[in-house]
Amino acid sequence: LVPETLQFAFATEKATRVSIVTTLSKEQVDTIRTFSKNSSSPPELRSAAVTVLALRMGLRSVDICNLRLSDISWKSRTISIVQQKTGAPLTLPFPIEVGNILTRYILEGRPKCDVPNVFIALKRPYTRLRSRRCCYISSLAILGTKKTATDVRGLHVARRTFASNLLAAGNNVSIIASTLGHAGESTVDEYLATDGQRMRQCSIGLAGIEIGAALK
Secondary structure, three states, rough: OOOOOOHHHHHOOOOOOOOOOOOOOHHHHHHHHHHHHOOHHHHHHHHHHHHHHHHHHHHHHHHHOOOEEHHOOOOEEEEEEEEOOOOOOOEEOOHHHHHHHHHHHHHHHHHOOOOOOOEOOOOOOEEOOOOOOOHHHHHHHHHHOOOOOOOOOOOOHHHHHHHHHHHHHHOOOHHHHHHHOOOOOHHHHEEEEEEHHHHOOOOOOOOOOOOOHHHH
C-alpha cells in the first residue's frame, strides 16, 4: 500500500545522548575523610592529599600531578595553577581540610629534596609524579578495588562529586563553571540530574490529564 522508499521521508536526527554523572556516595566520602584523618605513613599521606585535592577543590588529576610548592600561598590560603587542559590560569581558595592534609604530607611524608613539585616519588630518584595512574592508585588505596562492574575509581569521580556538591549547596552555574576551570557554563548541565531534591521541584503535575472514568 505504500512505496518501499517511505522510510526516506522521515528524519533520522536524534537528540544527543546525555548520561547522568556518577558521583561518590556519602559512605565513600566518609571513607576518604577517615583515611585522611588517620593516615600516617608517607604513601598514605600522599594518597590522602591527592584525593582530598580532587574531592574538596575539584582539581584535575593532571593538574594535581603538576602542582608545585610555589603554587600554594599559605598566607592567602589559595592555590594558583595554569590548567594543563585549557592553558587558562585558575586560583582557588583551599579549605582547612585541604590545608591540613597538605601540611602533614609536606612536613611528614614528602622527601626533602629540590624537586619543585608537591607530589613526588617517595624513593630515589625523587621525581615528580609523571602519570595520572598514580592518582588512580591513590583512590584504590583508599576505596579499595572495584566491587561491581558499575563501580568507579580514579580522581575524576571525586571532581564530579565536588561539582555536584556545589550545585546541591545552591551555587549558581557560573560559579561552578569557573571553579571547575571550564570556559563555558553548558558543561555544568550534566550535573543537574544529581541534585534530586531540586529535580523533584521541577516535576510536572498530572492535573488535567487524569484518566477518565470511561477509560478505567
